[in-house]
Amino acid sequence: MRAPVVVTPPPAAVPTPAPAPTPAAVAPPASGPESAALMARFPDPVVRYATPAFEPGRSTFTSNAELQAQLRAIVREAKAAGVRAQLLVAGVSQAGQPIEALLLSRQADVSPAALRASGRPAVLLIGQQHGDEPAGAEALLVVARSLAGGTLAPLLDQVDAIVLPRANPDGASAGQRATASGIDLNRDHLLLRTPEAQAIAGLMRDYAPAVLADAHEYAALAPYLERFGAVARADALLQYAMAPGVHEFVSRAAEEWFRRPLLDRLQKEALSSDWYHTLGAAPEPRRVAMGAPRPDTARNAAGLRHEVALLVETRGSDLGRAHLARRVHTQVVAMGSILASAAARADDLSRLRRFVETETASRACAGEVVVEAAATPSEYQLKLLDPASGADRSVNVAWDSALQLQTLRERARPCGYWLAAGEREAALRLRGLGLVVQRIDETGVVRGESYRESGAAVPLETVPALLDVERGSWYVPLDQPLAALASAALEPDAPGGYVAQGLIAGGLRGVARVLARPGFRLSTLP
Ligand SMILES: [Zn+2]
Known part of the structure; x- marks a missing residue:
């Protein structure tokens, strides 16, 4: 176990209040969702991606049938490259679609028991829990293919990877956020009401991953225009597990071993990032909150299982196919960084897991258990863009920081x-x-x-x-x-x-x- 590292400081407080938003700037440009000047802030990456969604003339994303075919093609490619790839049917969606993942490894025996016994950390990558956030699935096809014989394949000398590109196939085919029954998959990781959440829980139970990366997209235009007369700038919004009960060493590992290298990596690619947040509604539209400390999101439920769990949200779910190559590129860069961090820290992750599991079990009958916690009110400067000129704009907001959780209620641990x-x-x-x-x-x-x-x-x-x-x-x-x-x-x-x-x-x-x-x-x- 490494020595404990410095706790992350909260975002710096901002002294001056922001000017009120000007309603005149709220109207979106008539030509389309984004003005030409705004579009120019988000150039396409140099790299070209080859998932079905990027075929010439395409106006739709990779379909469920295409995704299934792609996964099988990657299994064949991996075999040719000497990588073991196994198709895992993690479950069946409410509408009967298979929920399929790829296991990629260089170990001889890829049964769950053998992989767990190997002591080598597994990294679980999940895309498209929300059906209307397509970049994650496209990116994870790229990542799986790269692990199967491309530039990411050498990382399999240190880690095993499980890639679930599309956790919510029904939502994807309907272009909707929720699962077929209307339940939000990313609020179902404690109750497991949906077969989709049960499928993810099954992967976590069977393979005990040390790391989870959860790929989403966020709405970049209307919510910000309504409140601030500006639009979002960050290519990626990031957060790791923050909930009562997440072990402090797991949080520190997420910050030190994963988020900081990820920030460097994004910056090198000229991609901007910020903390993940959601926007306040009336009567507090200028109040902005980091992801809540609820235990039922994938990242927080994973954190309670001692996984280093990172949320990566790209810009944006309300852009249709605009900037798709850049959004996918951002996810590919982020997932590659997380995999590289896991490989670089493979031994540390294994030691961390052993220590935290033992310590957690030893706490029974002793100490306190925090039943409910809340984010800490602070201030923050959101970096946004002018919708017409594309110029940088900053707004100061009231900010609920999940980096420091305040205990609302605790009682003796039974x-x-x-x-x-x-x-x-x-x-x-x-x-x-x-x-x-x-x-x-x-x-x-x-x-x-x-x-x-x-x-x-x-x-x-x-x-x-x-x-x-x-x-x-x-x-x-x-x-x-x-x-x-x-x-x-x-x-x-x-x-x-x-x-x-x-x-x-x-x-x-x-x-x-x-x-x-x-x-x-x-x-x-x-
Ligand atoms: Zn989402």
Whole structure:
């Protein structure tokens, strides 16, 4: 384990307030979404990409059928180049489309057990969780092909790669953000309501990647025009896992080993970047927030599993095919940088994982668990562009910084959680996340706490209790590496947790905190 490094300072405060936006500048240019001067700020890269979307005369993105054919072609190309490539069917979408990934490795045995036992870190790259953000899938086809025999292939001497170019094929074919049922895939990584989220959880459970990179796109025009009379400038918005329960060493690794080299790499390619953020709505349109500390996004759920998890959002989901080559190039550069960092830090990542897993498991029955946290209010200078002239414009905004999280609510960490016998569905979802879940095989009594509603100031309180645990009910121990994920799911007042989302049928009576190591017979769910 390397010595702890300096904690990232928050973005510098900006002293002067910004001028109010001028409504006259809000009107978009009549000729198209972007003026010629604005377009000129984003020249195409020199490099040419060859996914189906870039075929001459094309007006659409790579289709699901084309993507499937491409993955099979890459498997053949890898074989010719001496790289082991295996097509993984991670799941089937709600509309019946296969959710396919490529595993790329130089190891002889590419079974999940053998890869995990090798100690070599795996890097999971995910694209297009949101169907209307196409650059990620196009870029990950380029990256997979490069790993299979191009310039990225030498990195497979240090790491294995799993590339899932299109996590939401139904959304992609419909040109919509959400999955077919309307559920946002990138809010479903704790509850696993959708087969798409279950597919990603399965890859994480089976291959235990050390690193996740999650490729998205952001809307660069209308949201910024509405609030600031300007448009977004950054080619890439970046953030790593920031949620209560993410181990501080994992955060530091994300900052030191991954984000800083990534900033250098983007700068060398003349691509601009900023922290990922979302824009405020009325009544606070000038308030801007970094990605929230909720546990159900891919990056934060991965962070709770001790993956170094990075979000890369390119400009922009509201540009149609404009600047597509530059958007794809930005993702290719970012994913290449993340893979290179993982290869350079392969031994460090393996040591980090062993240490953090052991330490997390050792914290059961001790210390505090943060149930809810909030970003810290600060100020920030957003670098935007004038929509007509394309000139740089800065605006000062109120900024919710997720780099420093403030604890809103915490309580003593239990030894584990008890679930009533009727909560089988919750037990299976937790198992789907890779948690150890045990069935209680004999009726017994254990010291614990139940939850009850209380006054307005403290919405929930815990009540000391001797818990009568019945045969057939469930126990989720916290002396396991994924304990932080269990607390995020099972503390009833944790935002996005299983009780708040209605997955625990018995509500507050369906779950309790176990405060002693249980002495009754348990059998572990396979
Ligand atoms: Zn997205």
